[in-house]
Amino acid sequence: MAKKVQKSLPFEEPLIQLRKKIIELKEYTENAEVDLSTEINSLEARLEKLEIDIYEDMKPWDRVQVARHPNRPTTLDYVPHVFDDFIELHGDRLYGDDEAIVGGIASFKGQPVTVIGHQRGKDTKENVRRNFGMPHPEGYRKALRLMKQAEKFNRPIICLIDTKGAYPGKAAEERGQSEAIARNLVEMAGLEVPVISIVIGEGGSGGALALGVGNHILMLENSTFSVISPEGAASILWKDSALAQTAAEAMKITAPDLLEMGIIERMIPEIRGGAHHDPLKQAELLSEAIEKSLSELNPLNPEDLIDQRYNKFKAIGVFTE
């Protein structure tokens, strides 16, 4: 367990209370020389059971909160533990370098790959620099430049998705936010190398999908992928953003939901309570998932890869003939 202070979430409250009680009892035992170890043991057993009850039965809204946890590992938190020799590459060669998306070359178990991901900040200062992980067009164009580069050198592409959405700003519109996203969708469709898109936090709408046209889409257990945020959906559907919790359930945005709908290939299990409880262990699980997907996609030739992607997306939709 990570020892640093973690921001606790409302649904974890019973656990926090119980843990506090155990610590109190332990301190009391030490100071008062009264043996309370049986009580402590029974409380610890209860804690274990409660953890299972709470964490094994997380509601969609719980997952949304975990996905948004300020300590949740970001792209650059995973990169050094999943890949070797990462070299970050900057800029779209057209306008600027959008730090809301990072990308570069690295090696994955000896195979050169291109890694691209949304990047949130760790604190306010970094968040301002990275625009809270909400890209401008130049971010998507940088991503596309790196994808095309990967294709030229026959490297698989691994995209880590973690954004509330593409930035809704004046400059973004002026520079063609729509076109930047749309171009990525079309160009990703034609990439001749394996593309694995992994949602590691929030997958917010078109801004997330612009890194999401992969041969495989994977999601961390407590990540979300949605057409609109639960708050946005609630305010449009019921004119009340306070109903976000209800919307989170109704909109079917969690990893288990998308797995059931057949949109994603696999769900990557998370550390109990969320990735932020043990980023290193989580990086291992992420690494295993990438290895599995790559072993399935590496043998495919360019044509098969494009066809696989075509068939995958062509099959998504619910209607009757």
Place this chain on the structure above:
Amino acid sequence: MTMIRDIFKRNRERNDPTIPSKAAKDVPEGLMYKCPECKHIELTKEMAKLQKVCPKCDHHCKMTAQERVESLMDKGSFESIDNHLKTGNPLGFPGYTEKIEADSKKTGLNEAVLTGIGKIDGQPLVAAIMDSHFRMGSMGSVVGEKITRAIELATDKGYPFVIFTASGGARMQEGVLSLMQMAKTSVALKRHSNEGLLFISVLTHPTTGGVSASFASVGDINIAEPKALIGFAGRRVIEQTVREKLPEDFQTAEFLLAHGQLDAVVHRHKMQNTLSSLIKLHTKGAVANG
């Protein structure tokens, strides 16, 4: 104090061409047609002849998909496809199915896009025409599927693909399935493009959100109707985010043209000619010395 605020509020609404009030823009039925922009009253029959462009203020009024077909395609050449696809209710939203049925009755369409094969000046093409009278032209599974199948048909036949977009974006009630239609149509467009075939996107009022951020923006040629509202994020959202007043022409076709996002803004009366010429210029052997 309240009154003063109200005055400003009203002014803002009136000066704001990009957020039309719903009631004013609804197409009135009957003998006479009132331009939603300048309130000019014209005979409905006359308006049809003018392709619903106001003779007084040149406002391009909203067209139905069927009206669009009549104003563009060679008479009797258009054959629609995939009218049998039926929208589901994958997330079980209360009232969704009823809303679809009501709009279907109102528009005579099975969904917010009409697709088919037709001819312009004798030149065959596959067209997809979105209709904003059907659920704001929003894109759910059936809209995505119809557009994808239309693109596939164009690819198979070696025809140009022309889309008229009119959409508020992805359809909320189908959740992430709607979002994925952006990817689905894109994979089909890539295949069409790889065959060296022409894709023309005609952006009409309004083209926003997920539709703007997918097929609408990636034509070989992107053209728009005058004054059409085109953008990724909603004006209100942007104003809230950046906390500044946006220029009045923000996200209009003319604004996009000035910012390099469009090839041209084309008047509706010249649309058929423009499309015809563009298709001709992309047909092998159709132009001398070509």
